[in-house]
Amino acid sequence: MRFDITVLPGDGVGPEVITAGVAVLKVVAKRSGHEFNLHYDLVGGTAIDEFGVALAPQTLKLCNGSDAVLLGAVGGPKWDNPEARVRPEDGLLALRKELGLFANLRPVKVLPVLADSTTLKPQIIKDVDLMFVRELTGGVYFGRPKRQWRTNRGRRAIDSMAYSEQEIERIVRVGFELARRRRGKLTSVDKANVLESSRLWRKVVTEVAEEYPDVELDHMLVDACAMRLIRQPIYFDTIVTENMFGDILTDEASMLAGSMGMLASASLSGIPQSGEQTFGMYEPIHGSVPRRAGQNLVNPIATILSCGMMLRYSFTLEKEAEMIEKSISKVLEQGYRTYDIMEQGKTQVGTREMCELIIKNLADDASGTGVVKDG
Numbered sequence: 001m002r003f004d005i006t007v008l009p010g011d012g013v014g015p016e017v018i019t020a021g022v023a024v025l026k027v028v029a030k031r032s033g034h035e036f037n038l039h040y041d042l043v044g045g046t047a048i049d050e051f052g053v054a055l056a057p058q059t060l061k062l063c064n065g066s067d068a069v070l071l072g073a074v075g076g077p078k079w080d081n082p083e084a085r086v087r088p089e090d091g092l093l094a095l096r097k098e099l100g101l102f103a104n105l106r107p108v109k110v111l112p113v114l115a116d117s118t119t120l121k122p123q124i125i126k127d128v129d130l131m132f133v134r135e136l137t138g139g140v141y142f143g144r145p146k147r148q149w150r151t152n153r154g155r156r157a158i159d160s161m162a163y164s165e166q167e168i169e170r171i172v173r174v175g176f177e178l179a180r181r182r183r184g185k186l187t188s189v190d191k192a193n194v195l196e197s198s199r200l201w202r203k204v205v206t207e208v209a210e211e212y213p214d215v216e217l218d219h220m221l222v223d224a225c226a227m228r229l230i231r232q233p234i235y236f237d238t239i240v241t242e243n244m245f246g247d248i249l250t251d252e253a254s255m256l257a258g259s260m261g262m263l264a265s266a267s268l269s270g271i272p273q274s275g276e277q278t279f280g281m282y283e284p285i286h287g288s289v290p291r292r293a294g295q296n297l298v299n300p301i302a303t304i305l306s307c308g309m310m311l312r313y314s315f316t317l318e319k320e321a322e323m324i325e326k327s328i329s330k331v332l333e334q335g336y337r338t339y340d341i342m343e344q345g346k347t348q349v350g351t352r353e354m355c356e357l358i359i360k361n362l363a364d365d366a367s368g369t370g371v372v373k374d375g
Contacts, residue, residue: 002035003315006066008059011045011079011088012288013298013351014072020300020355021070021307027362028311028320038374039066043095044074044088044288054091060098068314069095069281070307073288097137101267101281102167103174104134104246105309108253108263113332117258117341120230125256130236131178132253134246135171136267138163139197141243163197163242168204174271175240176212182237185216189225189241189249201242222249229253250285259340260286261299264306266313280314282306296350299338301328304358327361 007022009015022038029036041059042050050056054074063069074088095101109129115122143160150156172188179186188205190198202219209217220228222245228235229249233256241249254260261284268280284302292298304324312321331354337346338354349357 001315002037003068004037004039004066005310006059006063006069007038007040008043008063008069008071009040009046010043010072010074010288011076012073012290012293014044014074014288016293016296016298016351017284017300017303018070018072020351021303023355023359024304024324024362025307027359028307028323031323031362032317032320034315034317034320040374043071043091045076045079047091048079048086048088052086054086054088055094055098060094063095063099063281067277068279068310069099070310071095071281071283072303073284073286075288076290076293093141095281096267097142099279099281100137100269101279102135102137103171103268103271104132104136105178105266105268105313106132106134106246106250106253106263106285107309108132108250108257110257111329111332113329114258114262114341117337117343118255120256124231125233128233128256130233130253131182131238132246132250133171133175133178133238133240134250135163135167135240135242136246137243138167139243161195161197161242161244163200165200165204168201169208170270172205172208172240174268175238176208176215177271179215179238180212184214185237186212186218187225187236187239188217188219189222189239189245190219191222191245192219193221197242205240225249226252229256254285259299260284261302261338261340262305264302264309266306266309268313277314277316280310282310282314296352297339298351299340300351300355301338301358304328304355323362324358327358330361331357 009018025036047054074092079088110125140159140161143162146159148157175186190201192198192202254263263285265285266280266282308321308324311317335346336349342348
């Protein structure tokens with residue numbers, strides 16, 4: 001099979017982790033006989049430098065013509081001016097909105113071999129395997145009005161958290177569908193004791209739940225969820241929540257797995273049924289980490305796992321996705337670690353070395369006639 005992938009390396013460590021992800025895709029292509037055609041372009045700070053905008057029209061057109069998008073990360077001190085007319089993050093938000101990628105999936109699975117690499121007690125994180133479903137194109141990040149102004153009493157600013165019934169319903173259905181495929185439990189996170197948007201959220205969730213009698217539903221306030229993620233993470237199976245809450249909670253949850261460098265994400269235009277393909281954008285949840293750029297330090301596993309999610313959700317290549325996941329587990333079991341998950345008695349390696357180790361496990365029995373073409 002042939003697939004077209006738009007590759008947006010982005011800023012900071014983005015190009016380094018994307019290089020690792022692409023290298024793994026090349027081995028997967030060789031083993032499986034598929035063809036991945038890669039088309040590179042700019043987004044974020046590098047796009048501002050080149051085009052004057054964080055997402056150029058031709059880049060958006062390229063993404064729309066692809067089967068999937070692979071994204072590094074955007075941002076950095078060079079463009080971090082609060083007064084700037086355009087910011088790197090504008091490109092990321094525009095990609096999500098213009099491509100209709102409203103459903104962000106972020107799996108959090110604690111590998112037994114990394115149980116001692118976190119600051120939490122191993123018995124607390126043992127067997128944690130949960131899925132975040134984050135609404136990605138609504139809420140306070142996109143709400144209007146959004147502005148700053150001066151008054152005779154000083155400066156003021158406003159951001160609006162707005163949701164429609166339709167926006168809530170479509171993301172909640174994704175949550176229920178995924179929960180049904182997992183362990184049949186869905187936790188909906190809101191702030192219904194304070195926010196009107198959350199009260200609507202809870203009403204819609206309750207209404208949609210009637211169509212899923214096989215899924216156990218519970219509602220949880222966002223602050224209670226933040227606490228329980230640390231105190232009793234095994235409680236959760238699938239979590240669905242709005243944009244900002246999901247942004248914060250998933251960063252917190254990354255510590256369960258040892259590091260943000262371990263968490264992949266898929267931003268989808270919907271949840272595919274069995275055997276169906278869906279368009280999506282795939283990226284690690286970590287940022288551009290500019291202070292680590294060019295040092296061969298950053299963990300590439302989140303990006304490589306994101307490539308695995310691309311194979312699973314956009315290309316329906318389940319076997320190939322599992323191949324990547326097993327190879328990563330094997331390397332970690334062999335005792336290799338990047339700096340962010342390093343622990344006593346293990347061997348520290350850099351970005352390139354970790355990628356090479358994962359590829360070695362993939363390529364040991366490589367066969368097939370697949371190719372990767374750089375367009």
